[in-house]
Amino acid sequence: MGLLSLGTPLEWNEVSQYTDHVREHGIEQLIHIHNANKDKKNDSLLWGDEVEYMVVELDPESKEAKLSLRQAQILDDLAQAEKKGDLTAHNVVFHPEYGRYMLEATPAKPFTGDFKDLLLVEANMATRRTIAKEHMNSNEFPLTLTSYPRLGVGQFTSPAAEPNGKASRSFFLPDEIINPHVRFPTLTANIRTRRGSKVAINVPIYKDEKTPSPFVDDSIPWDRDLYPEDANAREGAALPDHIYMDSMGFGMGCSCLQITFQATDIDEGRDLYDQLAPLAPILLALTAAAPAYRGYLSDQDARWNVIAGSVDDRTPVERGLVPADDINEESEDSEVAQKAENNENSEKNEKTNGKAQFCSSQSNRTKTTSTTKYPSVKANSDRVIPKSRYDSIDSYISGHLKGSASHFNDTKLVINKKVKKRLTEAGFDEQLSNHFAHLFIRDPIVIFKELLDIDDTKESDHFENIQSTNWQTMRFKPPPPSEGPNQNVGWRVEFRPMEVQITDFENAAFSVFIVLVTRVILSYKLNFYIPISKVDENMKVAHYRDAVNKNKFWFRTDIESPTSQPDTETEPSPGIYELLSINEIINGKADKSFIGLVPLIRRYLNYINIDLDTLCQLDRYLSLISRRASGELWTAATWMRHFITSHPKYNKDSKISSDINYDLMQKVYDITQGKGWDDGLTKHFLGGFSSSVP
Numbered sequence: 076m077g078l079l080s081l082g083t084p085l086e087w088n089e090v091s092q093y094t095d096h097v098r099e100h101g102i103e104q105l106i107h108i109h110n111a112n113k114d115k116k117n118d119s120l121l122w123g124d125e126v127e128y129m130v131v132e133l134d135p136e137s138k139e140a141k142l143s144l145r146q147a148q149i150l151d152d153l154a155q156a157e158k159k160g161d162l163t164a165h166n167v168v169f170h171p172e173y174g175r176y177m178l179e180a181t182p183a184k185p186f187t188g189d190f191k192d193l194l195l196v197e198a199n200m201a202t203r204r205t206i207a208k209e210h211m212n213s214n215e216f217p218l219t220l221t222s223y224p225r226l227g228v229g230q231f232t233s234p235a236a237e238p239n240g241k242a243s244r245s246f247f248l249p250d251e252i253i254n255p256h257v258r259f260p261t262l263t264a265n266i267r268t269r270r271g272s273k274v275a276i277n278v279p280i281y282k283d284e285k286t287p288s289p290f291v292d293d294s295i296p297w298d299r300d301l302y303p304e305d306a307n308a309r310e311g312a313a314l315p316d317h318i319y320m321d322s323m324g325f326g327m328g329c330s331c332l333q334i335t336f337q338a339t340d341i342d343e344g345r346d347l348y349d350q351l352a353p354l355a356p357i358l359l360a361l362t363a364a365a366p367a368y369r370g371y372l373s374d375q376d377a378r379w380n381v382i383a384g385s386v387d388d389r390t391p392v393e394r395g396l397v398p399a400d401d402i403n404e405e406s407e408d409s410e411v412a413q414k415a416e417n418n419e420n421s422e423k424n425e426k427t428n429g430k431a432q433f434c435s436s437q438s439n440r441t442k443t444t445s446t447t448k449y450p451s452v453k454a455n456s457d458r459v460i461p462k463s464r465y466d467s468i469d470s471y472i473s474g475h476l477k478g479s480a481s482h483f484n485d486t487k488l489v490i491n492k493k494v495k496k497r498l499t500e501a502g503f504d505e506q507l508s509n510h511f512a513h514l515f516i517r518d519p520i521v522i523f524k525e526l527l528d529i530d531d532t533k534e535s536d537h538f539e540n541i542q543s544t545n546w547q548t549m550r551f552k553p554p555p556p557s558e559g560p561n562q563n564v565g566w567r568v569e570f571r572p573m574e575v576q577i578t579d580f581e582n583a584a585f586s587v588f589i590v591l592v593t594r595v596i597l598s599y600k601l602n603f604y605i606p607i608s609k610v611d612e613n614m615k616v617a618h619y620r621d622a623v624n625k626n627k628f629w630f631r632t633d634i635e636s637p638t639s640q641p642d643t644e645t646e647p648s649p650g651i652y653e654l655l656s657i658n659e660i661i662n663g664k665a666d667k668s669f670i671g672l673v674p675l676i677r678r679y680l681n682y683i684n685i686d687l688d689t690l691c692q693l694d695r696y697l698s699l700i701s702r703r704a705s706g707e708l709w710t711a712a713t714w715m716r717h718f719i720t721s722h723p724k725y726n727k728d729s730k731i732s733s734d735i736n737y738d739l740m741q742k743v744y745d746i747t748q749g750k751g752w753d754d755g756l757t758k759h760f761l762g763g764f765s766s767s768v769p
């Protein structure tokens with residue numbers, strides 16, 4: 076089981092006294108780890124996925140679906156099974172997650188670089204689902220849904236709970252949906268307190284024939300006066316024509332699919348981090364599976380900006396809503412390390428069209444708002460942080476960048492100067508010290524009293540406190556402290572943007588695809604660099620409804636150009652990048668000027684010696700990716716939209732009723748069991764494929 080620190084968490088007013096302590100010791104811990112591991116070479120490829128589940132309770136009599144809050148009991152039962160060795164024998168392990176209706180499962184031991192291991196992941200995922208189910212009640216089902224369509228609507232949990240909790244103070248989500256481990260309610264409360272208001276997420280509503288226009292949400296209890304933050308919605312936090320969400324659970328209560336890889340050494344890890352970063356928005360759009368929030372169909376298909384908004388703990392000054400001196404805060408040691416000359420996004424963020432609001436840079440349509448209490452100002456201070464701590468990455472980190480760094484790292488990068496100075500003294504180069512100095516502009520959100528004073532040469536809690544609450548599209552994971560039991564673990568890179576898919580077949584397909592992408596990147600020394608500002612633009616577009624078919628994305632087309640290989644001799648050239656459809660990125664351009672990622676992988680697989688059986692299996696996964704990219708098959712988001720809008724009880728008003736939701740959940744469960752992949756709408760989504768696991 077994933078371990079969570081036990082102890083006494085500090086309240087926000089106490090945390091703020093220790094933020095420097097945590098950052099200072101966190102950096103010493105990082106330096107210690109870096110010194111111990113910077114010359115470590117030849118670690119083997121290891122990789123593993125993480126799949127997150129929602130426990131959905133289905134009542135066939137009342138035809139109601141609910142989120143079951145039995146996470147703790149289910150995990151306790153799983154822990155018993157683990158003690159008996161039953162989970163390890165199947166190479167699976169379960170972890171707690173933010174939502175009290177959620178679970179996470181991973182392989183207990185990572186997969187290796189052996190091609191045969193690529194064929195193990197789907198069966199391993201199926202085993203995880205089976206084992207999870209065995210530890211649930213007969214009416215509870217582990218479903219891999221990115222966003223639960225009726226999260227926060229009426230009595231959506233089992234047991235029922237009222238939305239009046241003091242941690243989140245949400246209008247819609249009871250605190251009972253939060254994992255009761257003290258870390259999670261404390262995270263929720265401290266984010267709200269640091270920010271100075273409830274988080275505010277506004278997703279554009281999908282306007283159907285009978286959706287009122289303008290849409291003013293009558294499900295918002297506008298007049299509630301239970302907490303001071305209840306005024307936020309009235310004062311402008313809830314926008315017309317949007318689905319308003321006011322709590323961390325709306326984002327952290329979404330599920331995703333993540334993949335972690337071990338690199339041979341720190342340099343390869345840094346290269347891989349950079350090369351995968353431009354793929355993040357592409358894979359977000361291609362895995363899009365989140366079309367509905369709080370009982371409404373939205374006008375976007377992916378969850379990312381919802382989570383970004385859900386943990387946006389930036390103060391009004393950091394969001395650029397009030398000048399720093401207006402509220403007399405002490406000046407911090409932050410500065411801007413990268414120029415933002417080309418960055419239209421930060422320009423746009425500065426425009427506040429009369430109303431005090433701030434748009435996350437990757438989401439000009441999904442808006443995170445603030446209350447009108449703060450007058451709108453031009454956000455030009457060094458204290459302004461353009462993005463939430465959950466967002467796409469802000470800088471490339473490869474040491475090979477050198478002179479071309481400012482071309483690719485072209486957006487505003489706020490860094491912690493003190494941290495940068497210390498890391499530079501300790502021998503970190505420009506890109507790596509900037510990377511960590513940027514992560515370390517954030518405050519720790521939860522601090523356990525008992526863990527304040529720890530041995531910086533043996534522990535990494537303070538480092539991890541900041542590192543693991545920077546939830547970005549990519550994560551560069553240093554090894555754990557060398558003297559622990561994990562001393563064989565190397566430098567790892569995590570790919571984090573993907574939405575979880577409904578079936579194990581699809582989740583395996585996307586996992587395998589990403590693993591194979593890393594193999595072709597390394598084998599062919601591919602170069603996907605484009606300016607970060609272009610990745611940010613792509614991130615925004617990736618959310619749009621049916622972006623796979625309707626939108627274009629910046630992508631580098633001279634990826635095999637020998638002069639642009641990120642090797643030690645030559646640094647990457649600015650390169651050629653153009654706007655491509657996802658079909659062109661994945662399957663290649665019709666004029667053959669760009670080969671496409673799937674053909675590249677096929678070329679690689681034909682080149683290396685790999686048996687026919689393995690090749691055929693892998694080809695099923697590649698075909699799924701290819702057919703999704705071409706638009707022949709629907710994304711999960713598109714399939715759900717069709718399911719909802721063609722339901723006999725749908726009133727063309729964007730509302731997802733309890734009946735529709737029940738039928739959708741039942742259908743989702745059936746297809747996780749391999750049933751009906753070729754039925755009606757579902758054949759457009761899962762095609763003629765079948766699960767590889769009997």
Ligand code: ADP
Nearest residue numbers: 121122123124125181182184185335336337564
């Ligand atoms: P986190 O939640 O911090 O991202 P998890 O432990 O939940 O991390 O999941 C990480 C994934 O990495 C799992 O699939 C696990 O099997 C895999 N993994 C574990 N050790 C290694 C390693 N040395 N290299 C690569 N992947 C690993």
Ligand code: MG
Nearest residue numbers: 125170179181
């Ligand atoms: Mg995990």
Ligand code: MG
Nearest residue numbers: 125127172179
């Ligand atoms: Mg997780």
Ligand code: MG
Nearest residue numbers: 237239240249
């Ligand atoms: Mg309550």
Ligand code: MG
Nearest residue numbers: 125333334569
């Ligand atoms: Mg992870």
Ligand code: MG
Nearest residue numbers: 125170179543
């Ligand atoms: Mg985690």
